[in-house]
Each structure stands twice: as structure tokens, then as C-alpha cells.
Amino acid sequence: MPAYKDKKRNTWYANFYYQDWTGERKHKCKRGFKTQREAKDYERNFLDQQSKSSDILFSSLIENYLEDMEYRLKPTTMKNKRYLIELKLIPYFGKLKICDIDTIAVRKWQNILLTSSDENGKPYSATYIRTINNQLSAVLNYAVKHYKLASNPCRAAGVIGKSKAEKMSIWTKEQFEFFITHINKSAMKLAFDVLFYTGMRSGELLALTPEDILPEKRINICKNYAMVNGVEMFLVPKTPRSKRCIAIPDFLYDELQEYMARLYECEPDKRIFYFTKHALEKEIKRKAETADLPIIRVHDLRHSHASLLIEMGFDILEVSERLGHESVQTTWDTYSHLYPDKDQKLAGQLNRLRRPEDT
Structure with a gap:
């Protein structure tokens, strides 16, 4: 994976061939990198995104996942999805290959969520924790379907948080x-x-x-x-x-x-x-x-x-x-x-079928 020096501009560039999703061999050249490492990193990340196997980096998978979802979800949904992924998933899993994300890694991440607080020092709500956990599971389900990941480790790790708040906030x-x-x-x-x-x-x-x-x-x-x-x-x-x-x-x-x-x-x-x-x-x-x-x-x-x-x-x-x-x-x-009295009303109506005199 070599990188090349542009002596005229005193910068580095990546120059390589790759196979796209249709199987066609294509050429890629990207210039303007300040260092050799940046040029090599670009080539590595680009080729990683072309991968169709489970040794793809989580960060590269995310780029492909978001690009795919962009065509299928509403802009507001995508905005929220990007926010959660960039804030709660990438910092923990970004540098790992998805095949290396096992149940233990997921549970350690879950434990961090369960003990985390917001900017005001208030613990995350159970519903917010469930939303974040569901997002990781959705990404890994995508990897199972399209990147040959054997199974989704979130399933074995178990669910955290709650799907609904214990008490609904309303005004009379x-x-x-x-x-x-x-x-x-x-x-x-x-x-x-x-x-x-x-x-x-x-x-x-x-x-x-x-x-x-x-x-x-x-x-x-x-x-x-x-x-x-x-x-x-x-x-x-x-x-x-x-x-x-x-x-x-x-x-x-x-x-x-x-x-x-x-x-x-x-x-x-x-x-x-x-x-x-x-x-x-x-x-x-x-x-x-x-x-x-x-x-x-x-x-x-x-x-x-x-x-x-x-x-x-x-x-x-x-x-x-x-x-x-x-x-x-x-x-x-x-x-x-x-509807707290639904059972009583139901029983009352059944009773009136047999004993109408009770009405």
C-alpha cells in the first residue's frame, strides 16, 4: 500500500486500483495529503469501505450504512440517527473490525451507558438507553445481512433500558x-x-x-x-x-x-x-x-x-x-x-348477558 510524493506541490497522493460493487476494476487517485501516513490511511479506509466481509472496520461499515439509509429514511430520522451513531457508537467501536465486536464488548459498552449522565449530571433515561442500544443492534443486523457477520452480538448481550417511560407526562x-x-x-x-x-x-x-x-x-x-x-x-x-x-x-x-x-x-x-x-x-x-x-x-x-x-x-x-x-x-x-377499569367494564358486560336483571 504505497503512497507517492508530489514533488511540485510538496504533498503526498494515493494512487491505486480497486474493484467496485459490480466487480469492475477501477482506478482511484487522490492528491493533496500533507503526510505519507494520511495518504496511506485514505487508501486503507477507501478499500475497507469496498469490503463485503466481516473484517471491515466498524467506522467504515457506518459510512456505508448511513449512505445506504440516506435513500430510505426521512431527513429528520437520518439526522437523529447520525447524532446517536457519532456520539455513542463510533467512539467505542469505530476502530474495531465488526467481526471482533463480541458479546463481552457489547456488554461493557452497555455498562458504560447504564452509568452515564447528561451534561446536567442526570442519568440517562431508560428510554434513551434503549434507543441507543437499538441503534447499535440495527447497525449490526445490517452487517449480518450484507457483510457476512455470523450473528448479531447484541442479541446475546441482552436488551437494556425500557421501550416506554414508566410514567407519561401530561397536563389536564x-x-x-x-x-x-x-x-x-x-x-x-x-x-x-x-x-x-x-x-x-x-x-x-x-x-x-x-x-x-x-x-x-x-x-x-x-x-x-x-x-x-x-x-x-x-x-x-x-x-x-x-x-x-x-x-x-x-x-x-x-x-x-x-x-x-x-x-x-x-x-x-x-x-x-x-x-x-x-x-x-x-x-x-x-x-x-x-x-x-x-x-x-x-x-x-x-x-x-x-x-x-x-x-x-x-x-x-x-x-x-x-x-x-x-x-x-x-x-x-x-x-x-x-383505561384502568377496562377489565371491570368487560366483566360487567359479560355478566349482563347472563343476568340482565342486574342492570
């Missing part, structure tokens, strides 16, 4: 209405009203345009807004069932109409709300502290809406359709704990 209607009295900006106030009384995701809210507010007092939810690396994007909804048209109460429809009437040059296809998700998160935290309320996330207003519907007596199917979940099972897995 009374808490929300008290919170909203502390909001001074009309746009922010309306945005929080929409979130609480529709259960929309924040990205769905921020993508709303005047043409999405229908005369039948319904909102057409058909797109998702995101900011990725400073670039504004309108994306397709999270799942096919996320495309939905939901009814809204009269007061919310009137608020939206009054607000849009005040907007300057409010074109039908332009966003109604011009702030970002970060601005919403900052405002809800700041005003919750002012109101001496439990601190919740913007997404927890969606949970609060679901809780409100369940308290009002709506069944799980109705809640699922309004929230735009892909399946009723998703809704049940998330909110079943809010």
Missing part, C-alpha cells in the same frame, strides 16, 4: 388552560391551543397553511414541516394513516380564522406559523416554570389530548384515528394504562 385540561393564560403572543397561544385540542404532532402544526383549514371546520393534515441543518423541508407524514382530516371545535376554528385574517399577505399555500419546534419547546418550558406547572415537552400535549379524549369516554379506535396512528395496537400500547 385545567392545567393547560392555566398555562395558556401566561402566553402573551397570539401566534404562540393559538399554536398551543391547536396542539392540545387536536393532538397534532408539532411538525404537522408547523406545516399548516390556510388551505388546510377547511370551511367544514376540519383540518386537513397532509404534510410535515422540519428544519434539517438549517434547511426548511416539507415532508410526507410519518405514516400513511398520518394523512387525515380531523374535525375541530367551533372555538378553535374561529380562533384560526381570526388569526389568519390578521396575517399580512396570507397566501393559501404559505405556512401559518413561522416559528420553529425549538421555539415551541423553549416557550412551553419557560411558561410552565412561570405558572409553576410540571415541565412537559411539546409532544406531551399530544399525549394530553389523547388522555382528554379517553377521559371523555371515546374508545381506543376513535382516539387512534384522530391521532393518525398506523394501527390501533400502537395506540393501545401507548395509552392502555389510561
Whole structure:
């Protein structure tokens, strides 16, 4: 694996042949390296990425994995995936060949996660730990499928963390209405009203345009807004069932109409709300502290809406359709704990089948 000196520029370059994924022999030349070592490292890493076997370095596998996923996942998903991988996986496994990552290595890494804390000294949440562990497992599953890795060591190492938080953070209607009295900006106030009384995701809210507010007092939810690396994007909804048209109460429809009437040059296809998700998160935290309320996330207003519907007596199917979940099972897995008396109601109905006189 030689490197060559460019005497005119006083730099080094790598010059070599390789076989691409189609089996074709190709030539590669890369110039401008300050040292011979940098040129050799470039060639080594490049050839490693062409490898189809389990002796590929984890860092090279990651580059190939992310390049592949770029075509299959949404930009927002890719952004989060890159963040977790670069922060939590590469520092520990980057220099290892994937065939050398065994169960012991994974468990030692897991133990580090279990004893780690965030920048405020607070231990990682069980759900965050599970998310990180799942990401490593996903990468190694990819290696099993495409790089001849014999098996995924994460399976033998076991799962850590929890898939769901032990306690869901929500606000009651009374808490929300008290919170909203502390909001001074009309746009922010309306945005929080929409979130609480529709259960929309924040990205769905921020993508709303005047043409999405229908005369039948319904909102057409058909797109998702995101900011990725400073670039504004309108994306397709999270799942096919996320495309939905939901009814809204009269007061919310009137608020939206009054607000849009005040907007300057409010074109039908332009966003109604011009702030970002970060601005919403900052405002809800700041005003919750002012109101001496439990601190919740913007997404927890969606949970609060679901809780409100369940308290009002709506069944799980109705809640699922309004929230735009892909399946009723998703809704049940998330909110079943809010139906604590389901067994008693079921038993009561079965009893009335046999003994109607008890009704």
C-alpha cells in the first residue's frame, strides 16, 4: 500500500486500483495529503469501505450504512440517527473490525451507558438507553445481512433500558388552560391551543397553511414541516394513516380564522406559523416554570389530548384515528394504562348477558 510524493506541490497522493460493487476494476487517485501516513490511511479506509466481509472496520461499515439509509429514511430520522451513531457508537467501536465486536464488548459498552449522565449530571433515561442500544443492534443486523457477520452480538448481550417511560407526562385540561393564560403572543397561544385540542404532532402544526383549514371546520393534515441543518423541508407524514382530516371545535376554528385574517399577505399555500419546534419547546418550558406547572415537552400535549379524549369516554379506535396512528395496537400500547377499569367494564358486560336483571 504505497503512497507517492508530489514533488511540485510538496504533498503526498494515493494512487491505486480497486474493484467496485459490480466487480469492475477501477482506478482511484487522490492528491493533496500533507503526510505519507494520511495518504496511506485514505487508501486503507477507501478499500475497507469496498469490503463485503466481516473484517471491515466498524467506522467504515457506518459510512456505508448511513449512505445506504440516506435513500430510505426521512431527513429528520437520518439526522437523529447520525447524532446517536457519532456520539455513542463510533467512539467505542469505530476502530474495531465488526467481526471482533463480541458479546463481552457489547456488554461493557452497555455498562458504560447504564452509568452515564447528561451534561446536567442526570442519568440517562431508560428510554434513551434503549434507543441507543437499538441503534447499535440495527447497525449490526445490517452487517449480518450484507457483510457476512455470523450473528448479531447484541442479541446475546441482552436488551437494556425500557421501550416506554414508566410514567407519561401530561397536563389536564385545567392545567393547560392555566398555562395558556401566561402566553402573551397570539401566534404562540393559538399554536398551543391547536396542539392540545387536536393532538397534532408539532411538525404537522408547523406545516399548516390556510388551505388546510377547511370551511367544514376540519383540518386537513397532509404534510410535515422540519428544519434539517438549517434547511426548511416539507415532508410526507410519518405514516400513511398520518394523512387525515380531523374535525375541530367551533372555538378553535374561529380562533384560526381570526388569526389568519390578521396575517399580512396570507397566501393559501404559505405556512401559518413561522416559528420553529425549538421555539415551541423553549416557550412551553419557560411558561410552565412561570405558572409553576410540571415541565412537559411539546409532544406531551399530544399525549394530553389523547388522555382528554379517553377521559371523555371515546374508545381506543376513535382516539387512534384522530391521532393518525398506523394501527390501533400502537395506540393501545401507548395509552392502555389510561383505561384502568377496562377489565371491570368487560366483566360487567359479560355478566349482563347472563343476568340482565342486574342492570
